[in-house]
Amino acid sequence: xxxxxxxxxxxxxxxxxxxxxxxxxxxxxxxxxxxxxxxxxxxxxxxxxxxxxxxxxxxxxxxxxxxxxxxxxxxxxxxxxxxxxxxxxxxxxxxxxxxxxxxxxxxxxxxxxxxxxxxxxxxxxxxxxxxxxxxxxxxxxxxxxxxxxxxxxxxxxxxxxxxxxxxxxxxxxxxxxxxxxxxxxxxxxxxxxxxxxxxxxxxxxxxxxxxxxxxxxxxxxxxxxxxxxxxxxxxxxxxxxxxxxxxxxxxxxxxxxxxxxxxxxxxxxxxxxxxxxxxxxxxxxxxxxxxxxxxxxxxxxxxxxxxxxxxxxxxxxxxxxxxxxxxxxxxxxxxx
Amino acid sequence: xxxxxxxxxxxxxxxxxxxxxxxxxxxxxxxxxxxxxxxxxxxxxxxxxxxxxxxxxxxxxxxxxxxxxxxxxxxxxxxxxxxxxxxxxxxxxxxxxxxxxxxxxxxxxxxxxxxxxxxxxxxxxxxxxxxxxxxxxxxxxxxxxxxxxxxxxxxxxxxxxxxxxxxxxxxxxxxxxxxxxxxxxxxxxxxxxxxxxxxxxxxxxxxxxxxxxxxxxxxxxxxxxxxxxxxxxxxxxxxxxxxxxxxxxxxxxxxxxxxxxxxxxxxxxxxxxxxxxxxxxxxxxxxxxxxxxxxxxxxxxxxxxxxxxxxxxxxxxxxxxxxxxxxxxxxxxxxxxxxxxxxxxxxxxxxxxxxxxxxxxxxxxxxx
Numbered sequence: 001x002x003x004x005x006x007x008x009x010x011x012x013x014x015x016x017x018x019x020x021x022x023x024x025x026x027x028x029x030x031x032x033x034x035x036x037x038x039x040x041x042x043x044x045x046x047x048x049x050x051x052x053x054x055x056x057x058x059x060x061x062x063x064x065x066x067x068x069x070x071x072x073x074x075x076x077x078x079x080x081x082x083x084x085x086x087x088x089x090x091x092x093x094x095x096x097x098x099x100x101x102x103x104x105x106x107x108x109x110x111x112x113x114x115x116x117x118x119x120x121x122x123x124x125x126x127x128x129x130x131x132x133x134x135x136x137x138x139x140x141x142x143x144x145x146x147x148x149x150x151x152x153x154x155x156x157x158x159x160x161x162x163x164x165x166x167x168x169x170x171x172x173x174x175x176x177x178x179x180x181x182x183x184x185x186x187x188x189x190x191x192x193x194x195x196x197x198x199x200x201x202x203x204x205x206x207x208x209x210x211x212x213x214x215x216x217x218x219x220x221x222x223x224x225x226x227x228x229x230x231x232x233x234x235x236x237x238x239x240x241x242x243x244x245x246x247x248x249x250x251x252x253x254x255x256x257x258x259x260x261x262x263x264x265x266x267x268x269x270x271x272x273x274x275x276x277x278x279x280x281x282x283x284x285x286x287x288x289x290x291x292x293x294x295x296x297x298x299x300x301x302x303x304x305x306x307x308x309x310x311x312x313x314x315x316x317x318x319x320x321x322x323x324x325x326x327x328x329x330x331x332x333x334x335x336x
Numbered sequence: 337x338x339x340x341x342x343x344x345x346x347x348x349x350x351x352x353x354x355x356x357x358x359x360x361x362x363x364x365x366x367x368x369x370x371x372x373x374x375x376x377x378x379x380x381x382x383x384x385x386x387x388x389x390x391x392x393x394x395x396x397x398x399x400x401x402x403x404x405x406x407x408x409x410x411x412x413x414x415x416x417x418x419x420x421x422x423x424x425x426x427x428x429x430x431x432x433x434x435x436x437x438x439x440x441x442x443x444x445x446x447x448x449x450x451x452x453x454x455x456x457x458x459x460x461x462x463x464x465x466x467x468x469x470x471x472x473x474x475x476x477x478x479x480x481x482x483x484x485x486x487x488x489x490x491x492x493x494x495x496x497x498x499x500x501x502x503x504x505x506x507x508x509x510x511x512x513x514x515x516x517x518x519x520x521x522x523x524x525x526x527x528x529x530x531x532x533x534x535x536x537x538x539x540x541x542x543x544x545x546x547x548x549x550x551x552x553x554x555x556x557x558x559x560x561x562x563x564x565x566x567x568x569x570x571x572x573x574x575x576x577x578x579x580x581x582x583x584x585x586x587x588x589x590x591x592x593x594x595x596x597x598x599x600x601x602x603x604x605x606x607x608x609x610x611x612x613x614x615x616x617x618x619x620x621x622x623x624x625x626x627x628x629x630x631x632x633x634x635x636x637x638x639x640x641x642x643x644x645x646x647x648x649x650x651x652x653x654x655x656x657x658x659x660x661x662x663x664x665x666x667x668x669x670x671x672x673x674x675x676x677x678x679x680x681x682x683x684x685x686x687x688x689x690x691x692x693x694x695x696x697x698x699x700x701x702x703x704x
Binding site: 082118126130141142144147209212214216262263264265268292293294295296332333334335336 | 383384386387467591624628629631633634638639640641646648649650651653654680683684
């Protein structure tokens with residue numbers, strides 16, 4: 001039964017509140033609270049903390065961990081609090097969850113830690129989590145999602161911190177299978193190239209598959225192995241090339257990794273591009289081969305502004321049709 | 337093959353009296369059995385609890401198939417433009433899921449009902465087939481049971497093959513194909529099959545079988561079973577599908593083909609199909625998660641127009657050409673066809689692009 005804090009608000013000295021007891025915490029201790037600091041600095045604590053008495057002169061926080069941290073940052077000496085009489089710890093934690101949900105959007109990691117705490121501290125079973133708490137946290141109520149969130153809560157702290165920005169959760173879960181130094185290597189790349197979601201995925205997929213290939217060939221997983229792949233594909237040199245923009249550097253890195261991952265395919269692609277270059281196609285004519293050689297046609301697009309230009313392009317196409325290069329390009333596509 | 341041993345059996349009440357149900361329950365004494373009105377709650381439970389694949393397979397469901405058993409092969413139903421050269425094949429879904437664990441198996445990411453399921457209303461199945469065959473007396477049907485399940489791996493439990501083989505023996509416009517990676521052919525031996533059942537095996541070199549086709553019968557066991565069937569007069573088939581690229585693939589596939597023809601007379605072989613490794617990107621993720629030591633998802637697979645990933649075309653065409661050459665060296669006349677490949681590949685590998693009707697007809701001629 002929900003127990004309303006009917007006592008008057010008490011001013012409790014900062015040092016009598018023990019924030020290290022995080023039984024009821026929903027927020028993460030390292031989540032940024034700059035915005036809250038500004039608000040508390042300007043207007044003070046508008047909404048009192050909820051605390052529970054733990055000794056004759058000591059308290060623990062039920063609701064208000066972030067506000068407490070702001071008070072510490074701002075040097076507030078006395079904090080307005082409701083002292084809760086409720087003894088049922090699960091009921092208080094549920095209240096804390098609901099209070100947080102009513103005032104802000106929870107980060108997925110906060111939701112993940114709430115679920116982990118409910119399972120391991122409050123000993124709730126999966127059925128209770130799925131029936132009562134996943135819907136409350138606006139998570140689809142099935143085991144797949146439950147396991148995914150619990151997996152996020154079990155990530156190393158460095159991966160969890162990276163999840164705040166910029167690491168993608170799906171990649172974080174996969175990355176957790178790598179060794180710590182390998183994780184650092186990848187996180188370093190994300191930050192160096194400032195990669196968004198799709199590029200993170202692209203880089204991770206290539207590295208992860210090359211890593212798996214090298215392990216199947218007998219390499220020992222570790223940062224040295226990734227460094228070796230990085231050097232072997234030429235990425236280390238590309239990184240040092242200051243004439244390239246970060247996005248150009250990333251494209252070259254991907255190209256190098258792709259060459260290692262798909263040696264036969266990229267060899268064909270290079271042969272095709274070499275032949276295409278030998279045709280000396282004017283910029284007004286565009287050749288587009290089938291993606292990944294799947295298909296048997298080359299699309300041609302050309303532009304012209306008058307009948308003369310049209311004839312000129314047609315003549316060029318006719319000339320190209322007679323060349324060995326074009327024949328070889330078609331053979332590459334059709335015959336392999 | 338590692339025999340299937342469920343932990344629990346659910347039986348739909350409507351098929352409790354079925355001979356298939358009786359066969360299964362007689363052969364699995366001691367396995368806890370529960371009667372159920374419908375399988376719907378099991379589907380809801382699986383969606384909610386998301387059990388692991390091996391866990392799901394520990395439950396065997398004896399169910400009443402409420403839809404159509406008999407359908408055109410999904411390959412032929414693909415959208416125009418994404419469709420390969422099809423062979424006018426039909427499928428009977430008498431069961432769904434497979435207890436064997438091939439790393440590349442598409443069922444892992446295809447079935448939304450993850451339990452081992454056998455449809456026990458075989459009277460409805462036979463009635464449906466009779467109606468279909470009688471309704472198209474001038475058509476000839478080639479029908480397989482190996483789309484959503486292995487045709488024979490559970491036959492020691494169900495005895496389904498006896499019902500089907502004896503039924504097809506009496507048909508004038510249909511042949512049955514039983515496709516398997518097992519050596520469960522005991523029920524077939526001694527049956528009056530009338531040459532209307534082709535027993536076929538998916539084959540790969542021993543290296544691939546040992547690394548990637550877990551719980552299946554060994555290549556030697558499969559070949560022994562094929563020999564026994566051929567000796568009983570059954571036409572036999574082989575499916576070199578999926579062809580797998582790895583450093584020793586040429587030696588290994590050549591040896592495999594030589595071994596097949598050494599053990600089985602070419603005159604007993606109805607057909608051999610070839611198909612390259614293919615997978616959706618979701619299956620690729622599943623394989624990497626479930627079989628981290630599998631080398632298959634690390635091949636040079638690229639997206640194809642139908643959304644599946646395959647070895648890029650020049651690579652797989654090279655494999656097809658070689659395999660075809662080795663088969664031709666052993667038997668110039670054995671029918672060979674490619675599964676789920678487009679006209680471009682057919683033209684370059686087989687020098688012809690048959691229509692669905694033409695290829696279907698050619699394959700039927702191999703049996704009748």
